[in-house]
Amino acid sequence: MAEKETASAKKTEKTEDKSQTQKKDAGTTNASMPEQATEETGEKSILDRVAETLGCDADKKKIAGNAGLMAKVMSSFKGDELKEALDFLYDSVTDTDTMMEMIWVRFGVPVIDNRASTWKKLDSKTQQILNKNSKKLTPEKWTAKGLIEVYSAYIHLPQGNLDLITCLMRNKSTEASGCAYGTTSGTTGIYEINYRSGTEKDEEKFGFGVRHNDWVTDRRVGTKLLSMTAAHELGHVVDGAAGWKYSKKGSSMWNVSKWEETNNDATTVVDKMIASIKGDPYGKNMTDDERKLARKVGIRFLKHDQTTDWAKAKKYIESDLTAELKASGKKLNSTQQADLLKRMSGTGSSSLLHHLWYGQAANQSWYRHDEVMKGMSKPFHQGYDGDPWYTYDNSRWHDKISAYQYRNPKEEFAETYASYHAAPTIGKKKGENTPADLLAWFLGEGLGDKEAEEGTSNEKEVKENK
Template identity: 25%
Template sequence: MPDYDQSPSLQRDQTNDEMTTRLESGPETKPEPFVPNMDGPEIELAADYALANECLEEPERDVWKTIKSIFTRKKKKEQPDPEPEVVEKVVKKVKVVAVRKKTTVQSPETVKEPESSGGSPTTVESTPTTPEVTKAPETTPEVNTTPETTVEQAPEKTPESSPKPVTPPPLNPLQQVQKEIRDGHADKALELLKTQTPTSRTTVWSGLNNGERKAVTDLLSKGTLGDGLLKALFDATPNSDLAALYKLFDVRFGVKVGQTKSTSDTGADWDAAGLRRCWAVLKDLPEEHVRGNAWLEHWTRYQAGGSAGGYYSKRDKESSMGYDSRKIDAKNGAADRGDPLYKVVRFDKVVRHEVGHAVDVKVGGSAYTVGNVGGGNWEEHGRPKLQLVETMVAASGGAISKLKTEHKALVMGAILKAMKDGKPEDTKPNIEKLDIAKGDKPELSSGDLAKVLADPVVTTSEISGTGKNPWYKAPGQGVDLGGRHYQASYGKTWVSYDRSSLARKVSTYQHRAPGEWFAEAYATYFQPDGDGKIGTLLAARDPTTKSWFDANVVPQEKKEPAPVEPEKVENSTPDSGGGDPGKKG
């Protein structure tokens, strides 16, 4: 058994039976633990300065702790004895570093370092002011492995104890963008996206998570990015990230995307399919009609089944749509065979139609539709009044117009009541309840009463009154009263137009109201033909209106209309395609 260093700090308690047993004996199946000669102040110095961290790998540090515990009488019984060859290797390393440390902490004197296996001792001179160490020649010393020979100082850590640092691989484009976002530099991330190739940009943008995309899109505003780059990011955004789709849509078209503002409809969030389809349509409309239109600020959605429908609110400057995503490719049925809008994709047509309402306000489209033959020569009568019924009776020239004055007044009053009440079905019963039509000797004979009930004005009240939607359901879209059709367009609001304009209709829905006439003409103008050209479909059906649009709508030469007091356009655009009388527009 080797001798142990008897220095005070490392003196072994030879009377400690437990320690002696641990050192001098062991399991019969293992050789006696190897404990090298730990004499000299070097080991004491190493213990004092905990030099293991300077020269040992992690496993070797544990061995060194065990060796120290033996000499400081702190070794626990359960600690295993290290392998002899490992102990020898660790002690040699520590002694080399201990000698080096000793030269810098002792008082000034000449210190001899261990001899190398092939040369003479090296003398190190120390001075009181600045300790200097004269190193051995810069040749790689060989370590003498015999226990009696001290290992020469190793100026640098061996590869075994100090591996070379590994240079991390360069970041790929996605990682570069993510790093900038994590570091709070979303603006720099945006600049990186701008410089990437289209393929790389698509990969990167789709590879970000929702929060990372939000950090970038929060920086966007009108003019931040070109339309092409906005479209690329929009296309690369996953369908699940609606927040990013909303924001990119907002920036591109200058509208706020969201749920309808109407209190009479149930709002619904847009889905990716609807927004992507809207983008594809809106991008082909004139810039002034969408992003540059002060009368279009909100692009909203409401809950609705079936094919697409929509409405426009002048008060809220809002275009709203309702649709079933599963029927987004449904064909338009609100047109007759041969009409330009017959069987076009209804969703796309409704998008153009709702923008058309905002353009109508912007360019003053009513100047063309109201009181102008080219635009249908519309007249807006408002809520029913006796004057309207008198006009209809005069235009009809039927049996009512031939009654006695007092009888005529009573019959017209009965018709007006049905119109005011919004109950077309009450028209005939109201007349039959008149005193002049009752009793044993009524003032109106049964024959005269039958003629009155068959008068075209009575028929108009019945089939074109509130909720009857004659543009869809009535034969010929209404009753001819002196060359005009009279009808309730929205609720109890009445309008009329030249019957002759039906020959130039682009759809059946066009003849609901002046605003619908303009919006359907607008949708037709921008509906691409088979060759992808616009304007040709409207020109073929209504060349007069096509020319007016060329001059007043497409170039945007007409000045903005004078500011008006904001108000909701009641029932202005219920382009639902289903004739729902309660749908507002």
């Protein structure tokens, strides 16, 4: 094909060009060297090259907005030239299928939706897993804009990590969430993300939500939700592929936030909860007998139902308490009983039962630090439904990536991974958006990207030194 020859002939030429430009930059580097100009020149030459090869106008929006031309770009260029062309054009692409194909061609990541044709790229093992779990894993249609956000994150992620992905899909949930699908021993490489945060119904706005942040001081505030989620879930995939070595109990990461784990055994959890509550965990004016009763009911409550709302939980506690009183032969009049119930199951910060309910993952899946910490001397909550309970060094709260980071160590790793690798999506250098001690740990594990950390900072440093 004539076009291909042109492209490959130009390839050598352009590669040389680029290295010359770089040398020239290095030779003349000074504080006033305008970075912008270099970038523009680079972009212009990419655009010219694409237009020339395609035989069309050098108009980025026109090329990117035309599915036929974009298909031609993907078939005409190879290697670094293909990467450069796609990385230059992607943010103006308007066709969803084109974006799906671009992510496949550029990163080797199969993106699927509910059409069988999109599943052809999946390996047979992945197809089997998806078919087996078709009730859980139900892919939705993407939009080009959503995939542009994913692409913008992938550009900054290590290709070796992206290679672990066996399937990317968009899930049906209306929440701002994602999921790396796996088992306790590792992940499958299948992962799903969703870019609609609860109240954002306007498709134009998705991907930019900040509702995942509980605190305005979080380092994650101002990040692009979808890009962060794309990186966060990949963090789980990376961790899972390594047998959870980064986040599992006793890993060196645990020392940073001083994680401690308690098995999900109801009696142990209740006693630990009592020890973590500031002051009296039983509310005011309770007798010793009543305290024992409250502990007993608390243990049974944890064993009973882990998927309930507070109103239901309260009902359960009340009926269990009533039965317990009856069995004990205690005679309380209805006013006394109502008062006792109120003290035991009220929403006050000193109520043991309320703390147990708020600490339970089934009820607070996103770790509500503000509620969990009310009246507590230290954090104590469950990671996931059925999982262990955790505490960590609460003094770390002043400088964190996100509240979600402290759901459990797995999430801390994923948030660290995302804050590091997705920092460039909000114009920061890698490492700049990660707390110093976690960053030091992350780099110590060899998970960093030295070039990306230093790459864009040289010029700034020169300026500052002056």
